[in-house]
Amino acid sequence: VSEIAPKKTPLYEEHVRLGAKIIPFSGWLMPVQYTSIMEEHRAVRNNVGIFDISHMGQLIVDEAGAREWLNTMLTNNIDRLAVGTGQYTFLLNEHGGIIDDLIAYRIDEQKFLLVVNAARTEEDLAWLQKYLPAVGAVAAATAGEVRIYNRSANFGGVAIQGPRIAELFHTLFGKDIDLPPRNAIVDLPFDETTVSVARTGYTGEDGIEVFFHAAAAVKFWNAALEKGKLFGTKPCGLGARDTLRLEMCYPLNGSDLSPKRNPIEAGLGFFVDLTKPNFIGRDVLLRIKESGPQQKLVSFRMKEKGPPPRPHYAVFENGERIGEVTSGTLSPSLNWGIGMAYVSAAHAKTGAQIDIEIRGQKFPATVEKKPLYKKS
Amino acid sequence: MNVPDDLLYTETHEWIKREGEKMRVGITDHAQSELTDVVFVELPKMDREANAKEAVAVVESVKAASDIYAPVKGTVVEVNKALEADPGLINREPYGQGWIFALQIENADDLKQLKDAAAYKKQIG
Numbered sequence: 207v208s209e210i211a212p213k214k215t216p217l218y219e220e221h222v223r224l225g226a227k228i229i230p231f232s233g234w235l236m237p238v239q240y241t242s243i244m245e246e247h248r249a250v251r252n253n254v255g256i257f258d259i260s261h262m263g264q265l266i267v268d269e270a271g272a273r274e275w276l277n278t279m280l281t282n283n284i285d286r287l288a289v290g291t292g293q294y295t296f297l298l299n300e301h302g303g304i305i306d307d308l309i310a311y312r313i314d315e316q317k318f319l320l321v322v323n324a325a326r327t328e329e330d331l332a333w334l335q336k337y338l339p340a341v342g343a344v345a346a347a348t349a350g351e352v353r354i355y356n357r358s359a360n361f362g363g364v365a366i367q368g369p370r371i372a373e374l375f376h377t378l379f380g381k382d383i384d385l386p387p388r389n390a391i392v393d394l395p396f397d398e399t400t401v402s403v404a405r406t407g408y409t410g411e412d413g414i415e416v417f418f419h420a421a422a423a424v425k426f427w428n429a430a431l432e433k434g435k436l437f438g439t440k441p442c443g444l445g446a447r448d449t450l451r452l453e454m455c456y457p458l459n460g461s462d463l464s465p466k467r468n469p470i471e472a473g474l475g476f477f478v479d480l481t482k483p484n485f486i487g488r489d490v491l492l493r494i495k496e497s498g499p500q501q502k503l504v505s506f507r508m509k510e511k512g513p514p515p516r517p518h519y520a521v522f523e524n525g526e527r528i529g530e531v532t533s534g535t536l537s538p539s540l541n542w543g544i545g546m547a548y549v550s551a552a553h554a555k556t557g558a559q560i561d562i563e564i565r566g567q568k569f570p571a572t573v574e575k576k577p578l579y580k581k582s
Numbered sequence: 583m584n585v586p587d588d589l590l591y592t593e594t595h596e597w598i599k600r601e602g603e604k605m606r607v608g609i610t611d612h613a614q615s616e617l618t619d620v621v622f623v624e625l626p627k628m629d630r631e632a633n634a635k636e637a638v639a640v641v642e643s644v645k646a647a648s649d650i651y652a653p654v655k656g657t658v659v660e661v662n663k664a665l666e667a668d669p670g671l672i673n674r675e676p677y678g679q680g681w682i683f684a685l686q687i688e689n690a691d692d693l694k695q696l697k698d699a700a701a702y703k704k705q706i707g
Contacts, residue, residue, distance in 0.1 A: 227618070243644045244619045445618065445645055513622045513642055535644055536621040565624070565640070 215260035216423035232325035243445035253438030260362035263327030298487030303465035367413030410454035455576035471499035502554035508543035591702035654692035656685030
């Protein structure tokens with residue numbers, strides 16, 4: 207949609223040097239794989255994988271009114287965040303539709319880091335700015351001014367994910383340094399700079415996401431890869447990122463989530479605090495919650511070995527069309543076709559027998575509880 | 583990328599090995615590398631008649647499904663059943679055990695439309 211040349215992350219040259227297959231993704235040139243999606247997927251499930259996530263947007267919201275105002279923009283309750291912790295949350299439009307899903311970290315009393323989807327960064331920023339309190343305006347109920355800015359151009363990030371994360375973490379940061387607890391974020395010295403380390407991820411494995419100044423990116427990436435060799439660490443691309451998240455049924459914005467979908471029908475009401483007095487989209491979500499959503503996002507597993515399900519394939523039950531696949535792949539861990547689909551709510555029951563239409567032929571599948579992959 | 587000199591090629595990255603009147607068909611090393619890990623192959627039906635450039639098989643990687651075309655007009659006389667159990671053969675041995683189907687052709691002159699190794703190498707750069 208944009209005619210601007212795709213952007214390169216601070217790690218682009220490293221990806222090329224490693225022989226990655228590079229594809230345009232959300233306006234960026236990103237590695238889709240280095241050697242093999244299957245191998246990279248298994249590295250994360252069995253050892254450790256490192257992903258460049260520098261394309262993700264990093265927005266900062268701060269100043270005296272930040273907390274109170276931001277809590278009217280996001281669905282989850284940031285009042286529950288202690289300084290140094292983060293939560294998964296949504297930015298909704300007035301119709302309750304999902305503009306973006308993101309993690310909001312409270313990095314100071316009145317300072318928040320929002321890590322958002324690459325493709326949505328500009329839109330998120332414009333949306334937030336549109337709702338900023340007028341400069342200098344101090345409403346009776348709000349404490350003060352709010353500033354928002356996009357630090358993405360000067361920052362990068364990597365996700366380091368897998369069961370051997372603790373070993374690699376201690377090798378990188380020192381054996382006396384503690385891994386931050388789940389969902390926490392801490393600043394740690396690395397080389398001659400400071401990096402932010404969050405215990406979060408998008409793979410279902412234990413892991414961290416590390417955010418740093420762009421200038422530190424190459425040094426950090428290479429240190430993690432070099433020191434990670436002992437632990438079977440591999441660089442991993444977007445291909446493995448997608449299969450890993452889908453096995454866990456984590457939604458992908460643009461596929462499973464969109465401005466036409468709301469968190470209730472996506473089965474993500476847990477990240478919406480309807481007890482908050484006010485946030486954009488609240489009224490609509492309250493109504494949907496009471497009446498029940500028309501459609502629901504379900505996870506399914508194919509019943510037979512066969513072609514993997516793909517986005518946009520039609521879903522049937524007893525010959526009646528009930529929905530459409532939004533994500534689908536061959537699960538590398540299960541070696542089996544899996545996916546997610548929006549189906550009419552009446553059919554969205556665990557154990558429901560459905561059919562996925564693939565090239566004109568129907569293949570049976572079963573609606574299953576998420577996640578589709580569990581560690582044995 | 584490996585482009586054997588003794589094969590013929592299509593613009594759509596199939597290779598063709600002539601075995602008398604029978605043409606064995608697979609996808610090139612370049613194609614398997616672009617597709618990434620092949621996880622499913624839908625083979626053509628035996629005895630199916632196909633025109634040149636007609637989609638007859640589907641090769642699916644983790645990321646996407648890709649049509650495989652008949653390089654020339656002919657009838658499907660063999661399919662590689664081994665791919666049903668081990669689709670990764672296409673990645674490991676694109677010119678060997680990873681062949682997909684064989685066509686009985688009607689007119690050997692049709693082969694003149696295909697590329698030789700030099701022309702295919704030029705195409706993929």
